[in-house]
Amino acid sequence: MPQTSSPHRGTARADRADGAMTGGRVPGPAAPDPGPDGAGLLRGLDPLLRAWLPEQRWFAGKGREITGFQLLSAVELLPCDGRLGTPGLLHLLLDVEQAGGGADCYQLLLGTREVLPPALGGALLGRAREGSLAGLTVYEALYDPKLAGLLLERLRTGGRTGPLRFSAEPGTVVPAGLPARMSGAEQSNSSVIYGDAFILKVFRRISAGTNPDLEVSLALARSGCPRVPAPAAWFEALGLHDEPATLGVLQRFLHGSSEGWALALESVDGDGPEFTDAARELGAATAQVHGALAEAFPRERLDAAQVGLLATAMTDRLRTAARAVPQLAPYADRLAGAYTDLAELGERGDGLGAQRIHGDLHLGQVLRTEDAGWVLIDFEGEPSRPLSERRRPQPPIQDVAGMLRSFDYAARHRDPGSPAAAAWAERQRDAFCAGYADAGGRDPRRAAVTLRAYETDKAVYEVLYEARHRPRWLPIPMAAVERLAA
Numbered sequence: 001m002p003q004t005s006s007p008h009r010g011t012a013r014a015d016r017a018d019g020a021m022t023g024g025r026v027p028g029p030a031a032p033d034p035g036p037d038g039a040g041l042l043r044g045l046d047p048l049l050r051a052w053l054p055e056q057r058w059f060a061g062k063g064r065e066i067t068g069f070q071l072l073s074a075v076e077l078l079p080c081d082g083r084l085g086t087p088g089l090l091h092l093l094l095d096v097e098q099a100g101g102g103a104d105c106y107q108l109l110l111g112t113r114e115v116l117p118p119a120l121g122g123a124l125l126g127r128a129r130e131g132s133l134a135g136l137t138v139y140e141a142l143y144d145p146k147l148a149g150l151l152l153e154r155l156r157t158g159g160r161t162g163p164l165r166f167s168a169e170p171g172t173v174v175p176a177g178l179p180a181r182m183s184g185a186e187q188s189n190s191s192v193i194y195g196d197a198f199i200l201k202v203f204r205r206i207s208a209g210t211n212p213d214l215e216v217s218l219a220l221a222r223s224g225c226p227r228v229p230a231p232a233a234w235f236e237a238l239g240l241h242d243e244p245a246t247l248g249v250l251q252r253f254l255h256g257s258s259e260g261w262a263l264a265l266e267s268v269d270g271d272g273p274e275f276t277d278a279a280r281e282l283g284a285a286t287a288q289v290h291g292a293l294a295e296a297f298p299r300e301r302l303d304a305a306q307v308g309l310l311a312t313a314m315t316d317r318l319r320t321a322a323r324a325v326p327q328l329a330p331y332a333d334r335l336a337g338a339y340t341d342l343a344e345l346g347e348r349g350d351g352l353g354a355q356r357i358h359g360d361l362h363l364g365q366v367l368r369t370e371d372a373g374w375v376l377i378d379f380e381g382e383p384s385r386p387l388s389e390r391r392r393p394q395p396p397i398q399d400v401a402g403m404l405r406s407f408d409y410a411a412r413h414r415d416p417g418s419p420a421a422a423a424w425a426e427r428q429r430d431a432f433c434a435g436y437a438d439a440g441g442r443d444p445r446r447a448a449v450t451l452r453a454y455e456t457d458k459a460v461y462e463v464l465y466e467a468r469h470r471p472r473w474l475p476i477p478m479a480a481v482e483r484l485a486a
Helices: 036-055 118-123 145-157 212-222 260-268 276-296 304-324 329-347 397-412 419-440 448-469 475-485
Strands: 066-078 088-098 103-113 124-127 137-140 159-161 164-168 180-182 190-194 198-202 231-237 245-252 300-302 352-354 366-369 373-376
Touching: 036 066, 036 124, 036 137, 066 145, 088 145, 103 145, 118 124, 118 137, 145 159, 145 164, 145 180, 145 190, 145 198, 145 231, 212 231, 212 245, 212 276, 260 276, 260 366, 260 397, 260 419, 276 366, 276 373, 276 397, 276 419, 300 304, 304 329, 304 352, 304 448, 329 448, 329 475, 397 419, 397 448, 397 475, 448 475
Parallel strands: none
Antiparallel strands: 066 088, 088 103, 103 137, 124 137, 159 164, 164 231, 180 190, 190 198, 198 245, 231 245, 300 352, 366 373
16 A cells, blocks of 8 residues: 555556667576676666665665675667767666565666756766766656657567567557657656556566556456556566566556545545445445456355464564554554454354456546446555555455545544544445445445455554654554454
8 A cells, every 4th residue: 555655646647779788687487698798788877876876756665785795687779879960779687686685676777868958857867977877868768759659569469579478468559659748646656648548567576477457457457357557568577586577567658547545635625525325335336346357267165274374473463563653552463363363264064256357446446438338447556565465365354444544544644633524534445345235236234244354464564664754654554453353
């Protein structure tokens, strides 16, 4: 949830030249040999990246010193030699090593020019002083309409360059020459909008395997579910890990739609209509997506041992948060009762159904359209969690709990202690659950033990996030903690 600036803000608003060089350490069975080009490239980029990466919204290692880089892949999508004043386009996958051990793989798209136009000044990394890029200005390529346009052209035409493979969904027509602009939405990845027709999400933190945002969206679209923007094309890295790694997804851009978070805030502030009917429709849409996912992917039944492991993990997260946030500590024992009840539910033989879910559902992840009503976006799950975990079947009530917490955030964003805010949130919670029951045949409120456990787990997660990043917002999840502890 807190991969955005707010746990409840969305990641998207509605409103071939071949040549590759590789160098450094490459994990997996198909590792190419290191080459001198990679070493020379890193010499020039190293000081620029050390200063630039910690300032990026999507960089997960803030607060820890960068100790080194290992280049996994470098592909010139346009030559980066600076000839004739034309821009170059360099695609990088590199491990960023930081103090404390471990490394994360990041995807970078860098432009190179001899002189950077003033309009691209905000994208500047700096001028390379040595190595293969010496004398060239390096910048974030996605802000350059020409380079972003080249990326779209590669997605349109498909094919492979070095380890990069570009694919398009059969039957999808993507026009050439669509104007490109960077999305202004705060997010844990980067998005480029093409002509109000398509939006490309470029994943920044890369893991081996198919990203759920592609996997789930593609399965739902192919099943005919209207509650998801259909993927049109995507690109991935081959041979760097045991399985292909998703790098980006091009989807329909829902121009003219409205973000659920913004609509909810308008209602709370009295600038928009009562949200209850919309919340009920959103509950129905969520149930429809869960139903479609249950048909598209295998389902499981979590036995007593698996439910016990879920409860233990929740308890561990609670204890960790209580040690870090003193305000939470007085409630810890009472909150832990929710997890004890969940474990006992499993011990009685009342296992939990599990399937593929959204994984990070909140008001910022839903858009309301004139034609299709509510549409769910960003099926990536919580980027802070391992990809294997995000692709694992989970109880659908996890999504329900996430949305219920989001109503609370919207209600209390002005005045966390307002009785009117609490009443607004309760109306939306009831309407959402009623709509879910209408479409899904099961009212989440009837699964009180499971719902309380997941909502408590989400609130604890929010407490830790707000204490670390936005202390002034801490009273919002603390209000939920007081309610859930009671």
